[in-house]
Amino acid sequence: QKEVEQNSGPLSVPEGAIASLNCTYSDRVSQSFFWYRQYSGKSPELIMSIYSNGDKEDGRFTAQLNKASQYVSLLIRDSQPSDSATYLCAGDQAGTALIFGKGTTLSVSS
Amino acid sequence: DVKVTQSSRYLVKRTGEKVFLECVQDMDHENMFWYRQDPGLGLRLIYFSYDVKMKEKGDIPEGYSVSREKKERFSLILESASTNQTSMYLCASRDGGPTDTQYFGPGTRLTVL
Numbered sequence: 697q698k699e700v701e702q703n704s705g706p707l708s709v710p711e712g713a714i715a716s717l718n719c720t721y722s723d724r725v726s727q728s729f730f731w732y733r734q735y736s737g738k739s740p741e742l743i744m745s746i747y748s749n750g751d752k753e754d755g756r757f758t759a760q761l762n763k764a765s766q767y768v769s770l771l772i773r774d775s776q777p778s779d780s781a782t783y784l785c786a787g788d789q790a791g792t793a794l795i796f797g798k799g800t801t802l803s804v805s806s
Numbered sequence: 807d808v809k810v811t812q813s814s815r816y817l818v819k820r821t822g823e824k825v826f827l828e829c830v831q832d833m834d835h836e837n838m839f840w841y842r843q844d845p846g847l848g849l850r851l852i853y854f855s856y857d858v859k860m861k862e863k864g865d866i867p868e869g870y871s872v873s874r875e876k877k878e879r880f881s882l883i884l885e886s887a888s889t890n891q892t893s894m895y896l897c898a899s900r901d902g903g904p905t906d907t908q909y910f911g912p913g914t915r916l917t918v919l
Binding site for chain 2: 728799
């Protein structure tokens with residue numbers, strides 16, 4: 697299994713819907729996880745980080761971590777066209793380099 | 807406001823040329839990284855450095871070298887550029903803890919003709 701895996705998509709949702717992005721990870725990745733958003737032609741920017749089991753909410757974004765299932769997710773409520781981007785899941789590797797999944801492309805239609 | 811800067815946004819070079827990509831961070835971070843990003847392949851780690859003059863190979867170091875003479879500056883060197891090195895190159899920096907955020911520079915789009 698690759699260290700961090702994501703469904704490449706594209707994931708298409710209508711404006712106002714909930715977008716659900718998922719990520720699984722292997723034992724080589726430690727227990728800190730990060731969600732980045734990347735617009736076309738731009739560099740990744742951090743949206744959320746999560747370190748503990750359970751949910752973490754920030755505005756319209758909720759990150760969920762389930763360590764037993766090695767599963768991380770990002771929910772985007774009230775999706776907007778401006779949320780259309782590629783979302784990268786990343787896991788920490790011993791406090792040095794983050795290991796990234798290949799990203800899920802989200803398209804929000806108005 | 808944290809900042810990672812890269813020397814060029816766009817660069818066009820010829821096959822066989824030596825290419826230098828520069829990256830500077832102003833956050834006093836220990837760790838600095840060079841990635842390349844290609845469609846369908848995601849972000850791939852080329853090299854990283856955890857201290858001045860220290861470096862570690864990432865997943866795809868072949869054809870690249872790096873230099874870190876000062877803490878704030880990390881350079882990627884393509885000794886003899888080839889067309890398969892045409893890519894988006896992203897520099898990043900991060901402090902030393904497992905919960906620390908990694909910050910990216912704006913990227914350099916390199917085309918090798």
